[in-house]
Amino acid sequence: MVKIGYRTVKTAIGVFVSIFLAQWLGLTFPTAAGILTILSIQITRKRSLKNAYARFLACLLGLVFGFLFFKLFGYHPWSLLLLTLCFVPFLVKCRVQEGFVSAFVIVLHLYTVKTFTLAFLVNEVSIMGIGIGTGLLMNLYMPNIERDLQTYQQKIEENFRTIMKELAVYLKNHESMWDGKEMLETSDLINQAKSLAIRNVENHLLRNTDRYYHYFQMREEQFKLLERVVPLISTLSYSVPQGEKIADFLEHLSENIHPGNTAHIFLDQLRKITEEIKKTELPKTREEFEIRATLFDFLREMERYLLIKHKFRP
Known part of the structure; x- marks a missing residue:
């Protein structure tokens, strides 16, 4: 029909x-x-x-x-x-x-x-x-698109959760059956959501900004970081204890991806993990050193990821 x-x-x-x-x-x-x-x-x-x-x-x-x-x-x-x-x-x-x-x-x-x-x-x-x-x-009548914006928000957050969990799985097991489709989907979802949010602004004559637009812009910045860290983690040749600790952190973070702002809690956790790893025994082989360096790079990127959310005001 x-x-x-x-x-x-x-x-x-x-x-x-x-x-x-x-x-x-x-x-x-x-x-x-x-x-x-x-x-x-x-x-x-x-x-x-x-x-x-x-x-x-x-x-x-x-x-x-x-x-x-x-x-x-x-x-x-x-x-x-x-x-x-x-x-x-x-x-x-x-x-x-x-x-x-x-x-x-x-x-x-x-x-x-x-x-x-x-x-x-x-x-x-x-x-x-x-x-x-x-x-x-x-044109005085325009349909309410808040529900559509919320649907995009939920789907993007769901994809973020999946990406975080799959990174944790790889850090723990050094293998994953993940096909990475969420990485391809999320970029398109964010672009579509931003376009819809702009329409939402233009449907309100006295409004020049939109909280959904700023939200999707924030997620876009975070996603650019995820696009960098996914290939970074894939270069690790085997699992290490420090990686498992970071994996536990990622699992906890994946369970708390939502519109609210609790980034400060995870920033504190991330910094504690970083300090703990710095106090562990120095690497004994070149391969261990390279893995440790990659993990530190990953932690720095995740700190930027959380700072983006920390600055966001819902």
């Missing part, structure tokens, strides 16, 4: 309302109101407001350009050519180029009636107001 999206429903209702109003008021070119409504439906409220401003201004400029060019050069196809060549750069200069299609609809109305009168001007401004206004009205 084909699912009908909320934007499709909003567009359909908006087209009906705008054309109905235009016909009820006896306006000429009532279907143009429907076209303007379709062009005005956006995915966020802030984009809708910006789009409405650009289209309305572009339409007014279109009326001015149409009046001047048709007055000077007459109502001919080549007049439209000259108008377009001059009009588009002007819209770009005014930073309202997204309103070109809407404006050209108005220009073509003038080209069709071949006369610029007060009645025509009132008709076109009314068409613009109904079409763009209805689009704005339809």
Whole structure:
């Protein structure tokens, strides 16, 4: 069964309302109101407001350009050519180029009636107001995407837990059946989640920031560190007692990955582990020395990982 999206429903209702109003008021070119409504439906409220401003201004400029060019050069196809060549750069200069299609609809109305009168001007401004206004009205409704953001948050945290546990398994057993799919998934999940969080910001007219966006940005920074430590751990040739101690720490950390901020607890634990390892007997072979050095590198990266979370304010 084909699912009908909320934007499709909003567009359909908006087209009906705008054309109905235009016909009820006896306006000429009532279907143009429907076209303007379709062009005005956006995915966020802030984009809708910006789009409405650009289209309305572009339409007014279109009326001015149409009046001047048709007055000077007459109502001919080549007049439209000259108008377009001059009009588009002007819209770009005014930073309202997204309103070109809407404006050209108005220009073509003038080209069709071949006369610029007060009645025509009132008709076109009314068409613009109904079409763009209805689009704005339809965009007042936006679905709540908090649940989707929470789902992304939970999935990313679940992947972080898996990665931590698999690192612990490798440190203890020096082998793992893990296929690493969570590493591939997480990067895509974070990018998708950040895009959705930006939409959430743009759906709130008085909000310029979003706690979910900052959360996913924090996880992105942490994930970049995980991408570095996974190959680092895979270079270890065999298990050592110090590695098992770090593995226990990772298991404990994996059980406490959540939106809250308890990083300070694990930073203290990590520093104690680091001090304990420093006090152990020095390596006796080159291989042991290299493993010990890799573990210290890993601990430094994990400290950075925890500091990123420690600075985060949910």
